[in-house]
Amino acid sequence: MSPLEQLRLTLTEANLARHWGDEPSRVLDVAGGNGMAAVRLAMRGHEVTVLDPAGAMLSTAIEVADAYGVTEQLHVVQAGALDAPEVFGGHEFDLVLCHNLLHYAGSAEERALVLQAIMTPLRPGGLLSVLGPNEDFDPLRAAVRDRSPELALAELDAVASEWRVPCAVGEIVAALVGLGVDEVVRYGVRCVSDLVSEEEAEDPAFLADLERLELALSGHMPHLLTARFYHLIARR
Template sequence: MSEPSAVFGGETPSRPRGSLRTAVVWEVLGGALRRRAEAAGTDVLDVLDTGGGTGNFAVPVARLGHRVTVVDPSPNALFALERRAAEAGVADRVRGVQGDIHGLFDVVERGGFDAVLCHGVLEYVDDPAEGIRNAVAALRPAGALSLLAAGLGGAVLARALAGHFTEARQALSDPAGRWGEGDPVPRRFTAEQLTELVGAAGLRVGAVHGVRVFADLVPGSLVDTQPGALDALLKLETEAAALPAFHAVATQLHVLGEKPS
């Protein structure tokens, strides 16, 4: 089985700048999967990726040797997932099924997974608390939940830096954290809101990280033209991610929840 760092960690000259946006999540997720596998005494985990789309996370997880089930409402996304998994040589370890997190147990079994990924889902569901409860119900005892959602503070900061001060203020006061009618994101969260949702569903909060604290704000020209800048920015993102002071300005927030044994 591949090492997590070989699959989704470690900066290389050929890695795209977009990797900055997911590096922190991969580091936390890779560690959680490794610990779960060691505790369970197995090299192969059953992983559920809710809203996993075309497999941005599912395929790298399958490359680690795990079995991944992707639940997504889009047939087109699932078709792309199948093709992507085949190209990566992991088609036998990736299964896509059409559905969503509210009807999760119409398509997968309860308590059947060692880890559940819930990335970019809570922003779009009618009832985030129900979505989290379903994700938790899909976990086996001692399983891990990887939760990634849009952060309120990052949106406010981005609108303000773009000169849209009224929209920044609107996002601050809006119950859903939206900056206006044209906002493509239906809902945003604070770190406190996400940890409360995870705790209320019966999980222990293992870690909270800010994601894309700097990556969305630093001009691409600075990163692309300075030797070593991409690696330095990645290290900065990684070190700042765990500091609570930066959670309030992160574009996304990542929470790792752990189910009792």
């Protein structure tokens, strides 16, 4: 995992810590993939279930959990996000993670259905964490990091594709409000980190300074609006 990917996990966890206590909790990681985020939480004493339709990814998650000695705290279920109500009927989770998933949905309606499904096993008072790429960041990265004004202009006019579906943060917030959450708080993740090169991020001293800066920026306007990832935390 690259330093910037590790930084994303660290910053996401720091945002959650502002709303979530240290007591052992039941966590559902929707589309948790290789389990890296889940294993980090399991190492802190939480019981984590990874839900993902890809069997190969879940096998990797099990291997990672074994490598870090948390196989007892990590469970895997092969199913899609929309299957959550059926799979976890009668279960109650304290925290549900939906990270880097919604932008793969084909429409606003489909995203709303996913949110509704994954909130079903979330207990009253529990937290939903939604993280995804911020479309508003792409032109900035193209111009500053890639030194390509031409690419930045192209990003402004980018159209939907198989892997890129425009997903406005306001749409997600509206969907969550429609589902009856008590509050939605927005943070930014990697507000400035993606404007530096991967080589610079390899320097441990520089990365440590960058992490301190990111922690300071994540909850501050206007930086949270232009961060590489939006991070929404909602309480049911």
